[in-house]
Amino acid sequence: MSELKSQVAERAFDVLSKAYEFHAADDARREGIYPYFKPFDYHDGPEGVIDGKRVTMFGSNNYLGLTTHPKVQEAAAAAISSFGTSMTGSPFVNGSIRLHGEFEEKIADFYGRESALVFTTGYQVNLALGSALLGAENSVAVVDRSVHASIYDGVRLGQAAGGRMVRFRHNSAVSLERALSKLANNESALVMTDGVFSAEGDIAKLDELIPVVQKYGARFFLDDAHALGVIGPGGRGTAHHFGLEEKVDLVGGTFSKSLASVGGYLVGERKVLDYIRHFAPSFMFAASGAPSCTAAAMAAFDVMQEETWRLEKLRENYTYMKGELAGMGFELSDSESAVIAIFVRDNERTLEFWRMLLEDYSVYTNPFISPGVRPRHSLLRTSYMATHEREHLDRGLEALRSAGKALAVI
Ligand SMILES: Cc1ncc(COP(=O)(O)O)c(C=O)c1O
Structure with a gap:
């Protein structure tokens, strides 16, 4: 020593x-x-x-107050009885249970999307996007300055593999347009923003941002961690709040706030999510969500819609x-x-x-x-x-x- x-x-x-x-x-x-x-x-x-x-x-994200709901707690306990305390492995190899797949279907239905993926945490959702989608030399992440740290970390993974990042002024369609208008012809952008911003609680102005995204043929990702269960009809979040859900390519979120658990999800087109499933190390090589966590989130998801x-x-x-x-x-x-x-x-x-x-x-x-x-x-x-x-x-x-x-x- x-x-x-x-x-x-x-x-x-x-x-x-x-x-x-x-x-x-x-x-x-x-x-x-x-x-x-x-x-x-x-x-x-x-x-x-x-x-x-x-x-x-006055400092938690337990927005719907479901961490102590009997149905949520019972679902977690029942999952432990059926599957034990952990899957001790990644979904890719040995950590998948039917519960994960059932929940993916429920989430996709809720959002009216083709497909959903359930992750171990919301943080890993954003890492997955960066590593799977933003690593090519002509891919550009165009990011609201105030997004969550996990989006920045994901984008950095893309940058390490040749992608580029441009930031636009918080919630500014003008600044977004400036960024997108400078892209080279052979570049393609994924515009990324939080739906509800975690520090200040303001809502991304999708009614102003999305027309710009569309004008420049970019793709759009929304991190709705603080929006699920809070805004939009039935708690469906920011895109539904504006009635613009058809214009958003990918929506990500977490189980760690309104859904009273730990885990994350991503919804979008089946082909895109299937690609992410096979090319995102944060999805493939981390232990999948503990059965109790997934079951608790799934029960909370039901309670959110019932109550x-x-x-x-x-x-x-x-x-x-x-x-x-x-x-x-x-x-x-x-x-x-x-x-x-x-x-x-x-x-x-x-x-x-x-x-x-x-x-x-x-x-x-x-x-x-x-x-x-x-x-x-x-x-x-x-x-x-x-x-x-x-x-x-x-x-x-x-x-x-x-x-x-x-x-x-x-
Ligand atoms: C906007 C946003 N995205 C992602 C995350 C990460 O979610 P998780 O807690 O599931 O890792 C958070 C958590 O604070 C968040 O606020």
């Missing part, structure tokens, strides 16, 4: 040096303002327990919160979904706001600070559930008002 260490010391550069020189997290831990990786002792959806203290939850009051209650809850927060004078994101961001525009004040809410008012939120967001865009992300009762919401509002005033956010 010591011989190994001394050899490292002799090199001009150590790949681990960046870890040794990274102090921000330790500094924040020392100051008691480190807001990430907080372990819950208990969690029932609208409420949880952290460090022995009950908190009201339509959840979609309505969710909308009622976030509409109420948006109105009340705006009335208090907070600067809010342009949200039309279950995520509402409160702009604080200062990293330290955002962290202090988060800490005060949690420690003094037992209210859990998510702070987003730069470099995670653009400078002067630091914000507190709040998110809402169908299972928040009015008393939860009012508790949150009172806390936000008091802490917001104390810190001169309002």
